[in-house]
Amino acid sequence: MIANWEKIEKNVGVLDVEIDADQVSVALDKAFRKVVQKVNVPGFRKGKVPRGIFEARFGIESLYQDAIDILLPEAYTNAIEQAGIEPIDRPDVDVEQFGKGKAFKFKAKVTVKPEVKLGDYKGLEVPAEEISVTDEEIAAELERLQQRHAELVVIDEGPAQLGDHTSIDFEGFLDGEPFEGGKGERYSLELGSGSFIPGFEEQVVGLNIAEEKDINVTFPENYQAENLAGKPVVFKVTLHEIKRKNLPALDDEFAKDISEFDTLDEYKSDLASKLKERKTKDAEIARETAIVDKATESAELEVPQVMVDSEITHMMKDFENRLRQQGMNLELYFQFSGQDEAALKEQMQGDAEKRVRNNLVLEEIAKAENLEVSDADIEEELDNLSKLYNRPAEELRNIFAANGYLENMGADLKVRKAVKFLIDNSKQ
Incomplete structure (x- = not known):
């Protein structure tokens, strides 16, 4: 097989592929064995028509499309591996030559992952937030608890x-x-x-x-x-x-009813600790987001709309799943909100583009810093998911492997390693 890749614009190029005539002959044989099972020729049982009689009656050309369908998927996969490209959308294929005794030639117009030119990503300065809990925040939390238990x-x-x-x-x-x-x-x-x-x-x-x-x-x-x-x-x-x-009264009885504490003061003290812990975690996430945003802002890349559209599709599925957990569905949501699907997707456009941009930059940082995901990393993640879902890790592994998710897991873990690298190499 010969495969040549030529970039023609931004993230689009043409893959020029040639498959030798011997492989075409093998594909025609497979196509004949498939097609002959379906044809009726007087004097012969189905599937028993000799090749010569079949070709004389229907023509060798009647096998071409089936043979192309047999050859093309594997040929395209091998070609993109040989060219070292990462397609992000279905190719636009143009068959230039196909016939008995001839090489199979086709061109595939392919949209690939964009090139990322990294800017500054080490030593990024994002101050850590000072965490404190005010009396007003404790009072607001107590009021929410009153509302919940009213x-x-x-x-x-x-x-x-x-x-x-x-x-x-x-x-x-x-x-x-x-x-x-x-x-x-x-x-x-x-x-x-x-x-x-x-x-x-x-x-x-x-x-x-x-x-x-x-x-x-x-x-x-x-x-x-x-x-x-x-x-x-x-x-x-x-x-x-x-x-x-x-609303229930804020007193010791209220504290006893909703917690393991005997007095309201004890409960307030515990509440203050939990609020501080929550705010600390939120601050860490906010700082992490700010550092990733800074690294992305300094990078140069163009995000293809097809990647944004794919991310919006994922976001829509996640949103629908959250609605189901609340006893709703998209149809009811559209009725209550006055939105339609197009408006909701438009609303998600900005976040989707940002997610794709951040992910592409983090992938490039992982590549630049030689960050790899080991088998031990995968096992640790499976163990964590096992505890979360209360299912055996090996069972989850088999499910993920059967659905092609193990590779995605590895990619997600590599992105997480890139985020950790940015945090570890940042300044406060």
């Missing part, structure tokens, strides 16, 4: 307030006509949660039990239902029930 008490009279949990009937009308999906009965709504269209929940505030009200709102311009996007509508709302949080 009881919902039914309110028999008085108007609804922000923070109340309500039960409502509603029906939406556009130009006086009810619209699809705009009706709900005994719907549970926390006022101030932002679950409904902007302006809706605020207008429920002040309603009394059994009171009805027409609520006027306008759907967002980017709402996924085109017939409602940007349109003013009226919701007829009836309030059925109000539940309000009854």
Whole structure:
């Protein structure tokens, strides 16, 4: 096989490949054995038609596409290895020559990983944050705990307030006509949660039990239902029930109920320690992010959009998984947020590009500093995942290997080593 690589622009080049005629002959034989199983020729059983009769009846050309399909994947893989390139997208293949007794020639237009020119990445100066915990932060944490352990008490009279949990009937009308999906009965709504269209929940505030009200709102311009996007509508709302949080008193009994401590002062002291520990960890992550950002800012590279699009796809999957954990899905999220898929992807564009850029720079730093991932590193990571998921490490290894994830694990660990290298070689 002959494979020549020529870069034509930025991160795009052409791979010129030639496979000798002997391999073409072998591929044609395989193609015949495949195709002959499917053809009907009078006087012969399926799969038993002699090669000469087959070619006389259907022509050798009828085997060409199947033979190309057999040859091309392996030929392309071998060619990119020989050329030493890293494609990041499907190639655009143009077959230039294929035939019996001839070499197989094709060109593949390929988008590859961009070249990265590193700037300063050693001795980067990012000051460490001084960590302290204030009385206000402790008080805020205690209030969150009160909210979490509060009881919902039914309110028999008085108007609804922000923070109340309500039960409502509603029906939406556009130009006086009810619209699809705009009706709900005994719907549970926390006022101030932002679950409904902007302006809706605020207008429920002040309603009394059994009171009805027409609520006027306008759907967002980017709402996924085109017939409602940007349109003013009226919701007829009836309030059925109000539940309000009854906060527990901040005293020793409260401390005993939610912790292993006997007094509120003891619990506050422990809370202060945990808050400091949390803030310290957050500060370490923030400093790490700042150092990686500095290393990336000093590097020179152009990020291909195809890599950004791929990262957005991963981000969308992660986002959907988080929604499922909360009992939601993308469809419900789009209804509540007024966004659509295109708007959400656009919102992710900047973060996705930054992630790709950072990753490419970290990979280049790992290469420049000869940072390698050993078998022991892989085993340690599998052990950590085993503890996290409570499954045997060997079982996880087999799962990852079967799905081709072990290689990705190695790449991720190498990037982590590059981050550690930046931290270890930074200044405070």
